[in-house]
Amino acid sequence: xxxxxxxxxxxxxxxxxxxxxxxxxxxxxxxxxxxxxxxxxxxxxxxxxxxxxxxxxxxxxxxxxxxxxxxxxxxxxxxxxxxxxxxxxxxxxxxxxxxxxxxxxxxxxxxxxxxxxxxxxxxxxxxxxxxxxxxxxxxxxxxxxxxxxxxxxxxxxxxxxxxxxxxxxxxxxxxxxxxxxxxxxxxxxxxxxxxxxxxxxxxxxxxxxxxxxxxxxxxxxxxxxxxxxxxxxxxxxxxxxxxxxxxxxxxxxxxxxxxxxxxxxxxxxxxxxxxxxxxxxxxxxxxxxxxxxxxxxxxxxxxxxxxxxxxxxxxxxxxxxxxxxxxxxxxxxxxxxxx
Amino acid sequence: xxxxxxxxxxxxxxxxxxxxxxxxxxxxxxxxxxxxxxxxxxxxxxxxxxxxxxxxxxxxxxxxxxxxxxxxxxxxxxxxxxxxxxxxxxxxxxxxxxxxxxxxxxxxxxxxxxxxxxxxxxxxxxxxxxxxxxxxxxxxxxxxxxxxxxxxxxxxxxxxxxxxxxxxxxxxxxxxxxxxxxxxxxxxxxxxxxxxxxxxxxxxxxxxxxxxxxxxxxxxxxxxxxxxxxxxxxxxxxxxxxxxxxxxxxxxxxxxxxxxxxxxxxxxxxxxxxxxxxxxxxxxxxxxxxxxxxxxxxxxxxxxxxxxxxxxxxxxxxxxxxxxxxxxxxxxxxxxxxx
DNA sequence: GTGAAAGCGCTAACAT
DNA sequence: ATGTTAGCGCTTTCAC
Numbered sequence: 219x220x221x222x223x224x225x226x227x228x229x230x231x232x233x234x235x236x237x238x239x240x241x242x243x244x245x246x247x248x249x250x251x252x253x254x255x256x257x258x259x260x261x262x263x264x265x266x267x268x269x270x271x272x273x274x275x276x277x278x279x280x281x282x283x284x285x286x287x288x289x290x291x292x293x294x295x296x297x298x299x300x301x302x303x304x305x306x307x308x309x310x311x312x313x314x315x316x317x318x319x320x321x322x323x324x325x326x327x328x329x330x331x332x333x334x335x336x337x338x339x340x341x342x343x344x345x346x347x348x349x350x351x352x353x354x355x356x357x358x359x360x361x362x363x364x365x366x367x368x369x370x371x372x373x374x375x376x377x378x379x380x381x382x383x384x385x386x387x388x389x390x391x392x393x394x395x396x397x398x399x400x401x402x403x404x405x406x407x408x409x410x411x412x413x414x415x416x417x418x419x420x421x422x423x424x425x426x427x428x429x430x431x432x433x434x435x436x437x438x439x440x441x442x443x444x445x446x447x448x449x450x451x452x453x454x455x456x457x458x459x460x461x462x463x464x465x466x467x468x469x470x471x472x473x474x475x476x477x478x479x480x481x482x483x484x485x486x487x488x489x490x491x492x493x494x495x496x497x498x499x500x501x502x503x504x505x506x507x508x509x510x511x512x513x514x515x516x517x518x519x520x521x522x523x524x525x526x527x528x529x530x531x532x533x534x535x536x537x538x539x540x541x542x543x544x545x546x547x548x549x550x551x552x553x554x555x556x557x
Numbered sequence: 558x559x560x561x562x563x564x565x566x567x568x569x570x571x572x573x574x575x576x577x578x579x580x581x582x583x584x585x586x587x588x589x590x591x592x593x594x595x596x597x598x599x600x601x602x603x604x605x606x607x608x609x610x611x612x613x614x615x616x617x618x619x620x621x622x623x624x625x626x627x628x629x630x631x632x633x634x635x636x637x638x639x640x641x642x643x644x645x646x647x648x649x650x651x652x653x654x655x656x657x658x659x660x661x662x663x664x665x666x667x668x669x670x671x672x673x674x675x676x677x678x679x680x681x682x683x684x685x686x687x688x689x690x691x692x693x694x695x696x697x698x699x700x701x702x703x704x705x706x707x708x709x710x711x712x713x714x715x716x717x718x719x720x721x722x723x724x725x726x727x728x729x730x731x732x733x734x735x736x737x738x739x740x741x742x743x744x745x746x747x748x749x750x751x752x753x754x755x756x757x758x759x760x761x762x763x764x765x766x767x768x769x770x771x772x773x774x775x776x777x778x779x780x781x782x783x784x785x786x787x788x789x790x791x792x793x794x795x796x797x798x799x800x801x802x803x804x805x806x807x808x809x810x811x812x813x814x815x816x817x818x819x820x821x822x823x824x825x826x827x828x829x830x831x832x833x834x835x836x837x838x839x840x841x842x843x844x845x846x847x848x849x850x851x852x853x854x855x856x857x858x859x860x861x862x863x864x865x866x867x868x869x870x871x872x873x874x875x876x877x878x879x880x881x882x883x884x885x886x887x888x889x890x891x892x893x894x895x896x
Numbered sequence: 897g898t899g900a901a902a903g904c905g906c907t908a909a910c911a912t
Numbered sequence: 913a914t915g916t917t918a919g920c921g922c923t924t925t926c927a928c
Contacts, residue, residue, distance in 0.1 A: 232905055243915045248907060258913045280684040281620050281629075282905035285920050290620075291685075300650040304845075307646035311639040314667050323681060326665050328653050342662060345619040346630075452849045476849060483851055486825065506643075506845045510791045510815060512822055571921055582899045587923060597897045621921035624904050 231274045239270040247271075251278060284347070293322045293530060294343035294351040296336065300328040304504065305522050306356045309375060312526030313352055320534055322349060333364070340366045350533040352526070353377070358388050358420050375529040376522070378544045385539035387528045387547060389520055391421050394549030395428020395471075398499045398518045402469040403436055405497060405557050411467035413458050413477050415450040421473070425501065429471060448473070452480035459484025462496070469497040469557070475507045478515055478556075498556040501549075514554035521547045570613045578609040586610075590617060623686070632661045632869060633682035633690040635675065639667040643843065644861050645695045648714060651865030652691055659873055661688060672703075679705045689872040691865070692716070697727050697759050714868040715861070717883045724878035726867045726886060728859050730760050733888030734767020734810075737838045737857045741808040742775055744836060744896050750806035752797050752816050754789040760812070764840065768810060787812070791819035798823025801835070808836040808896070814846045817854055817895075837895040840888075853893035860886045 233251075237244045242263050249257045250267045270276070284291055295313050300306045314324045325348060327339035343351055350371035355361060363379045374386035402410050412429045415422050430440045446461055448454030455477035462470050462481070472478040478500035485496055492498050492513055500508055500517035508515040524547050531537040532545065539545070572590075576583045581602050588596045589606045609615070623630055634652050639645045653663045664687060666678035682690055689710035694700060700716045702723060713725035741749050751768045754761050769779045785800055787793030794816035801809050801820070811817040817839035824835055831837050831852055839847055839856035847854040863886050870876040871884065878884070 230905090234905080244906075245908080245916080246914055249914090252907090260913060263914075277680075277684055279624075279686060279905050280681075281624050281686055282920090283907075285618075285620050285624055285904090285922095286906045286908085288907095288920065300646050300653070304643035304646065307639050307643065307649070310646070310649070310665065311667055314639070314665060318666070323685065324665055326649065326653060326663055327657070328650055341616070342619070345616055346662065347618060347620055452851065456851065476845070479849065480851075504845055506815070506843055510818065512791065512795065512819075569921090573921080583922075584899060584901095584924080585897090588898090591923085593923095599897055602898075618921050621904090622923075624906090624920090625922045625924085627904065627923095 230279075231276045232279070233276070235274055236267065236270045236276050239274060240266040242267060290347040290349045291321065291323050292325050292343075292346055292348040293317045293533065294325045294327065294340075294346075294348040295354065295526075296327045296329060296339050296343070296351060297354050297356070298329055298331045299356045300326075303356050304506070305520065306354070308522035309354050309356075309526040309529075312523035312528075313375075313530050314526075315523075316527040316530040320530070320536070322530070322534075336364055337366060340364060344369055352529045352533065354526070354529070358391065360420070371533060373529045373533045373539070374544075376525050383541070385532055385541060386544035387525055387532060388420070388544045389525065389549050390546035391424025391549070392428040392431070393546070394501065394518045394520075395425035396432045397428070397549065397551050398425075398471050398501060399429045399432035401516065401518075401551050401553070401557055402471060402497060402499055403432060403438075405469070405493075407469035407497060408438060409441075409444065409465070409467045409469070411444045411446065411462045411465055411470045413446050413448050413455060413462070413470060413472045413481070415473040415477075416447045416454075417450060421501075425473065448477060450474055451476050452483070455480025455482075456484045459488070463488060463490070467496070469493075469499070471499045472501065474502045475500040475504045475515060475517055476502075478517070479507055479511060482511055482515075492556050500556075503552050508552070508554065511556070513556050516554045516557040517552050518549045519552050521549060569618075570615045571618070572615070574613055575606065575609045575615050578613060579605040581606060590615075629686040629688045630660065630662050631664050631682075631685055631687040632656045632872065633664045633666065633679075633685075633687040634693065634865075635666045635668060635678050635682070635690060636693050636695070637668055637670045638695045639665075642695050643845070644859065645693070647861035648693050648695075648865040648868075651862035651867075652714075652869050653865075654862075655866040655869040659869070659875070661869070661873075675703055676705060679703060683708055691868045691872065693865070693868070697730065699759075710872060712868045712872045712878070713883075715864050722880070724871055724880060725883035726864055726871060727759070727883045728864065728888050729885035730763025730888070731767040731770070732885070733840060733857045733859075734764035735771045736767070736888065736890050737764075737810050737840060738768045738771035740855065740857075740890050740892070740896055741810060741836060741838055742771060742777075744808070744832075746808035746836060747777060748780075748783065748804070748806045748808070750783045750785065750801045750804055750809045752785050752787050752794060752801070752809060752811045752820070754812040754816075755786045755793075756789060764812065787816060789813055790815050791822070794819025794821075795823045798827070802827060802829070806835070808832075808838070810838045811840065813841045814839040814843045814854060814856055815841075817856070818846055818850060821850055821854075831895050839895075842891050847891070847893065850895070852895050855893045855896040856891050857888045858891050860888060 329336040354375035355377040378386035448458045503519035532539040668675040693714035694716040702718045717725035787797045842858035871878040
């Protein structure tokens with residue numbers, strides 16, 4: 219085989235072949251193929267080139283183009299966990315769409331949280347001359363930045379590293395918590411329990427702050443007795459149901475959809491109806507859960523797609539990147555039937 | 558900026574720089590950097606090169622290497638839906654790991670099922686000289702192959718196209734159905750209901766065939782009265798519970814985990830316990846659901862990671878590709894507490 | 897053992 | 913309006 223690609227049709231058609239067939243020079247071919255602005259090309263030559271391209275099935279070699287032009291068409295995305303959750307998939311999706319829109323292609327690498335794999339991945343991306351790297355985690359948290367990331371432009375997605383100087387884009391946990399609470403408030407609830415996670419994280423503090431802010435903005439003080447720390451899973455929600463019921467709350471804001479799922483079980487066992495007896499609000503909008511619980515779960519969405527897209531935009535400079543503090547992406551409410 | 562990449566450190570370090578510093582020729586540098594087999598390089602020159610590389614922070618330009626060597630380091634993955642489901646993410650993950658293992662990099666594109674986007678994606682991959690393309694769908698089905706896929710080596714993943722001549726790799730639905738049923742049989746059940754989907758698909762026919770085969774292999778005839786067609790969602794499972802209970806079945810094999818989730822609700826409402834009164838078996842192993850229902854759901858896993866990995870292996874020729882009929886990947890049982 | 901030189905497919909001055 | 917030519921960074925004969 220003479221060159222890369224085309225494992226099928228054998229010989230690769232190059233610009234030279236087109237030039238020869240069209241009876242022009244490669245420069246001319248280059249100009250018409252790329253529809254160059256200052257292109258003084260005769261109507262006729264232009265036509266002949268197009269015909270030749272058609273006839274030969276010519277396809278420009280993007281790699282050669284890149285090498286020659288000195289500008290990369292790649293954006294790297296390194297993710298810690300692609301598999302564990304649907305979330306990473308959404309980040310990829312958003313990043314890919316946005317990259318595409320700007321003429322870039324996504325190179326993805328999964329590191330499984332393994333440092334060696336991570337360094338390999340970054341090295342490989344650097345060798346492929348990526349325009350920059352999106353470094354993402356599957357849940358919002360603080361990280362320590364791999365040294366090699368500093369060798370190119372990088373944007374932190376769904377994570378941040380204070381003092382690293384790297385721009386970051388993360389979900390607005392506080393606004394999310396506020397929004398969730400406001401949804402409950404708007405439905406008339408006044409005693410709203412909050413099942414927060416036991417895991418220290420931006421989600422833990424942010425959502426709590428939002429819950430509190432919403433309450434106070436409505437003139438309803440913050441009652442610590444209504445806040446419970448639970449394991450961020452079904453089990454946690456299930457186990458906390460007793461406390462919620464005893465507290466006299468008419469609504470629960472759950473740290474995430476899985477906790478809400480557990481609460482559903484707990485409530486059902488007690489013969490309590492959702493939302494009539496107790497309204498339930500989730501967080502995350504994990505589709506498989508939220509859209510299919512009975513009744514369907516009202517929740518607040520984690521904007522993964524947007525995180526990926528915004529990351530690309532910041533990287534390419536179409537959105538300015540706030541250098542000091544992470545860019546916040548809103549968590550919109552998703553109204554279903556549990557409130 | 559002189560060339561691609563390195564948006565940070567300005568001037569790119571090339572092999573020439575290394576050669577100059579080491580006092581050797583670029584050919585020598587190339588040889589030692591790539592640790593070439595027939596490399597007649599003096600101990601000393603070798604050392605000097607390594608030092609220069611170190612000192613300059615030299616990183617080979619993978620694109621130039623590709624162009625020059627005429628072999629691509631890319632494998633394209635085009636997926637119809639990355640976002641909708643956790644599944645696509647697993648295919649990406651498997652493909653990425655395996656590609657990586659063989660020195661390839663994954664280029665991903667999402668088409669949202671849009672034909673134009675699909676053609677663009679394929680064209681772009683072809684222009685980037687991909688070694689080949691993995692064309693994947695998020696659920697197992699028959700497809701019609703985009704014309705342009707024939708211009709390179711392609712493997713169909715989680716889908717197939719009879720008569721297209723394209724190798725495919727798909728889950729073994731029949732074995733999966735058999736396995737699920739056998740799990741129930743092994744637990745002593747003799748009346749096993751099957752809640753199949755209403756949607757015509759390889760999953761529908763395959764799982765049914767497997768169910769039937771398992772029953773017959775045990776000498777238990779196939780009772781059509783125990784098979785019900787339901788919408789492949791919670792709602793479908795929930796609605797079918799009455800029928801299951803009336804049928805006198807002591808176990809249900811559900812077309813997928815979501816149906817099982819609905820059955821859980823239906824059973825619970827009737828005060829029936831899982832698995833004591835009725836055992837439940839799912840299919841898909843959707844983590845968010847299966848691992849967190851109460852009790853946790855025994856199910857059969859759709860091998861998405863393996864599909865992606867096997868696709869890459871077939872593409873690269875490390876696994877021989879059966880040309881006529883799709884390569885079947887096993888769906889292993891995942892035992893939890895509902896059986 | 898090591899180096900010179902001819903590409904790989906394309907772009908971009910610079911000629912003509 | 914079109915062609916010539918020199919690279920882009922690297923690999924790879926083939927000489928020395």
